Amino acid sequence: MSRILDGTGTNNVVRFALGIRELTYPKNLTLKMVGCTDVAELVPHEPMPWTGEGLPPVGMVCEIGCADTWTECLIIAHHQHAGVGRAIYTYLLPGAGIEVNWCIAAGFRPIRTPEQIEAEERENAIKGMIADTNILTGIMSDRRIMAGQLYDSGYRKQVQP
Structure with missing residues (x-):
């Protein structure tokens, strides 16, 4: 200046x-x-x-x-x-x-709250689970519900070494 x-x-x-x-x-x-x-x-x-x-x-x-x-x-x-x-x-x-x-x-x-960060991580994990299954049959909402239940139960994709 x-x-x-x-x-x-x-x-x-x-x-x-x-x-x-x-x-x-x-x-x-x-x-x-x-x-x-x-x-x-x-x-x-x-x-x-x-x-x-x-x-x-x-x-x-x-x-x-x-x-x-x-x-x-x-x-x-x-x-x-x-x-x-x-x-x-x-x-x-x-x-x-x-x-x-x-x-x-x-x-x-705005800076996100911890709850907002957790919800975003959950949503991204659910999308990843649905994409990884390659299941094309059934209703998308059913697949989302099942993936959400798996996530809430503690399922996490393991990273391969």
């Missing part, structure tokens, strides 16, 4: 030397200088609740999807480009440190 400018009204503005030229962030963040350098840190206060609809609020810890994986991230700002809202976020990239990126609303989801 090259310079920090204090804004007036409801928003503050940060000007960057590279990349995003101007970033607007709400007053629920505190801009804190780090040492005697031009590095600044946005420190979130309590984020507003988020249901998963639209952009996650600034300060929210949520998940960003990339390919088939989800990574925990922190929303640090919102940005408009060509009329489309984007959330700017930070995340930990293993082996590289903290990265900053942006995404539209569809790329984010």
